[in-house]
Amino acid sequence: MNSRERVLAHLEGRPVDRLPLMPITMMFACAQIGARYRDYCCDYRVLAEGQIQTAGSFGFDYVNTMSDPAREAADCGARVEYFDSQPVALVEDDALLADKKRLATLKIPDPLGGGRMHNGIKAVALLKERVGREKIVEGWVEGPIAEGADLRGINTLMTDFFDDPAFVRDLFDFVVELELRFAREQVRAGADVIGVGDAAASLVGPQVYAEFVWPAEKRLVAGIQEMGAKVRLHICGNTRRILNGMGRLGCEIVDLDSLAPLAEARREMGPNQVLLGNLNPVTVLRNGTPEQVTGAVAQCHQDAGSRFIVGAGCEVPRDTPPENLRALCAYAHQHKP
Amino acid sequence: MTDLKKLYEAVVNGDAKAAHAITQQALAEGVDPLVLVNQHMIPAMDEVGRRFEASEYFVPELLIAARAMKSALDLIRPLLVARGDKPVGxxxxxxxxxxxxxxxxxxxxxxxxxxxxxxxxxxxxxxxxxxxxxxxxxxxxxxxxxxxxxxxxxxxxxxxxxxxxxxxxxxxxxxxxxxxxxxxxxxxxxxxxxxxxxxxxxxxxxxxxxx
Structure with missing residues (x-):
């Protein structure tokens, strides 16, 4: 079976020849082709080349279009800063919705309007054309709290939960609609899976998560699934207190950061949830030895059980020794679920 | 006399308006500003930190508690500076x-x-x-x-x-x-x-x- 068949079969609970392998690479993939990270973020051809080369040389089962959290916000008109060798970042001091009243007149930008979202959609289409028969093509959208934070300013949004709950709900309604439109065009362009990155969800406790974040995430996930795509949820940081809710979203893949133990996730989410992750990307994958990487991924596999996909807890850091990443990949290549 | 326990509670609960009002009243009554800081606000933020470590509080709760403390500190700090009190660091x-x-x-x-x-x-x-x-x-x-x-x-x-x-x-x-x-x-x-x-x-x- 090829990579695409392997991942799809595994997600559907059918037998596979070996563990699927889907680590997140962005800056690492860019470095593999010697490109500037600014170009990886802004030119879909560079991104696609980096992904295809990296997935090919390490034997990943997928390619992915994530580069930075600012695609949607930039198209909405938020001020972003570009760096030659860092991800595009939001300028929080000048947040688009610093004045809450602007939300009422803010229009959802056309994902095909020639902006940064359009560039991401072109990346999906190019990846589909070049490797889509062989590998899973994964698009990417920001989740409700992550995108809400991008538009409003993360520090301000954190206090909005107490100061103005109605505004937060309106903001999340806007964001879910925005992300669904972005996701729809990525699915049309050929994405098999849509990754939902909702990093800021790990900053809130279970009450705020259940009251505000979960319902918006649920609408987003269900909407993407209605389009015929599968969903990979990734929340950076410590999600131990919200694992149960994350499991109830019904995502095909829950991709966990290293601060949330896979054994706990398995207990909270039941035996059928496919879990992905989650060795520490810095202390183990980047700073460790190949032997330590192998030991850590074996432990992840044991904790997660057979419904497992190999990956790191978060993005593979740019300067990860290739032999360490090869050790991670070799584990997937040599083990059945 | 102002019940200073309420200052502690206002900070822990992230109630900036209450923290400001209680501090204003206490200062008007002649309470030493350092007493407000050392005996009520620092213990309150210690408790906030403890709850954060114990995963009872998360970032939103911590930020509103900090905001409450700042609303009181805005009144207190000029007084401390004027009389030459030095911060811990x-x-x-x-x-x-x-x-x-x-x-x-x-x-x-x-x-x-x-x-x-x-x-x-x-x-x-x-x-x-x-x-x-x-x-x-x-x-x-x-x-x-x-x-x-x-x-x-x-x-x-x-x-x-x-x-x-x-x-x-x-x-x-x-x-x-x-x-x-x-x-x-x-x-x-x-x-x-x-x-x-x-x-x-x-x-x-x-x-x-x-x-």
Whole structure:
């Protein structure tokens, strides 16, 4: 079976020849082709080349279009800063919705309007054309709290939960609609899976998560699934207190950061949830030895059980020794679920 | 007389209006501002930190508690400055050059302020020269640096080297933190301390200023 068949079969609970392998690479993939990270973020051809080369040389089962959290916000008109060798970042001091009243007149930008979202959609289409028969093509959208934070300013949004709950709900309604439109065009362009990155969800406790974040995430996930795509949820940081809710979203893949133990996730989410992750990307994958990487991924596999996909807890850091990443990949290549 | 326990409760519960009003009333009644800080606000922020560590509080709760404390401190600080009271220490804090992530840095800044430190928040994407200038001009005795990315953390070493070159490294203790930072990395770059979380950072800051 090829990579695409392997991942799809595994997600559907059918037998596979070996563990699927889907680590997140962005800056690492860019470095593999010697490109500037600014170009990886802004030119879909560079991104696609980096992904295809990296997935090919390490034997990943997928390619992915994530580069930075600012695609949607930039198209909405938020001020972003570009760096030659860092991800595009939001300028929080000048947040688009610093004045809450602007939300009422803010229009959802056309994902095909020639902006940064359009560039991401072109990346999906190019990846589909070049490797889509062989590998899973994964698009990417920001989740409700992550995108809400991008538009409003993360520090301000954190206090909005107490100061103005109605505004937060309106903001999340806007964001879910925005992300669904972005996701729809990525699915049309050929994405098999849509990754939902909702990093800021790990900053809130279970009450705020259940009251505000979960319902918006649920609408987003269900909407993407209605389009015929599968969903990979990734929340950076410590999600131990919200694992149960994350499991109830019904995502095909829950991709966990290293601060949330896979054994706990398995207990909270039941035996059928496919879990992905989650060795520490810095202390183990980047700073460790190949032997330590192998030991850590074996432990992840044991904790997660057979419904497992190999990956790191978060993005593979740019300067990860290739032999360490090869050790991670070799584990997937040599083990059945 | 104002019930000062309510100041403690206002900070713990993140009620900025109440914290401000109680402080205003207490000061009008002649309560020593240092009593408000040391006996009520610092213990309140200690409790907030404890709840944060115990996963009873999360970032939103911590930020509204810090905001409540600030609303009281805004009234108190000018009085302390006027009579020459010194803070526990003066911290120049910022996210290093090239990195725009600030939530972790803000949590540490808030808890340091709650711990009795004067905090000079330099924001994000802070170049080494800005840290040096603050050490020189504001007599900061702690430089606290944050980075979220493995690609920006080398700016911590650049900053420490720049502090050395500027001849001010011996005047300050350098503390570092952020998701990719480790104790080992802190040692390698010549920092004086590392904490993996915001509560630990306050204990560390108190330790290094006492040393």
């Amino acid at each position: 003066r911290v120049a804090i910022g996210t290093v050059k090239g990195d725009l992530h600030d939530i972790g840095k803000n949590l540490v800044a808030s808890l340091l302020e709650g711990g009795g430190f004067e905090v000079i928040d330099l924001g994000v994407n802070v170049p080494p020269e800005k840290f040096i200038e603050t050490v020189r001009e504001k007599q900061a005795n702690i430089v606290a640096m944050s980075a979220l990315l493995t690609t920006t953390m080398p700016a911590m070493k650049t900053t420490i080297d720049a502090l050395k070159q500027a001849g001010v490294r011996n005047q300050v203790k350098v503390l570092v933190g952020g998701a990719p930072i480790t104790e080992k990395y802190a040692e390698e770059i010549g920092a004086d301390g590392y904490s993996e979380n915001a509560v630990g950072a306050v204990a560390l800051a108190k330790k290094v200023v006492a040393a």
